[in-house]
Amino acid sequence: MKLVVAIIKPFKLDEVRQALTAIGVHGMTVTEVKGYGRQKGHTEIYRGAEYVVNFLPKLRIEIAVPSDIAEKAVNVITATARTGQIGDGKIFVTPIDHALRIRTGETDSDAL
Numbered sequence: 001m002k003l004v005v006a007i008i009k010p011f012k013l014d015e016v017r018q019a020l021t022a023i024g025v026h027g028m029t030v031t032e033v034k035g036y037g038r039q040k041g042h043t044e045i046y047r048g049a050e051y052v053v054n055f056l057p058k059l060r061i062e063i064a065v066p067s068d069i070a071e072k073a074v075n076v077i078t079a080t081a082r083t084g085q086i087g088d089g090k091i092f093v094t095p096i097d098h099a100l101r102i103r104t105g106e107t108d109s110d111a112l
Helices: 010-022 067-081
Strands: 002-008 029-035 042-046 049-053 056-065 089-095
Touching: 002 010, 002 067, 010 056, 010 067, 056 067, 067 089
Parallel strands: none
Antiparallel strands: 002 056, 002 089, 029 056, 042 049
């Protein structure tokens, strides 16, 4: 089992969710986050005053998937979240040692 964590631009969420559902990913956790990478920040003008926005709004998507579809999930997220502009995001894949569904007690792949 793998945990796929993707940081994407907020307006791409629906497109990514639909594409993941199409390949059989049945659930995800989405968190609103702020951060920066190579995109750095940008300057905005608010009520006539200029200020720098260092942390940009992003979404963090977490999905737990069987190991055999992890690469497919990464490819789907990459294809649907890409705009070609700086700040499209990052994807991290880590192993999951153990999973448990609290309601039924199912474990590992059955819990997904």
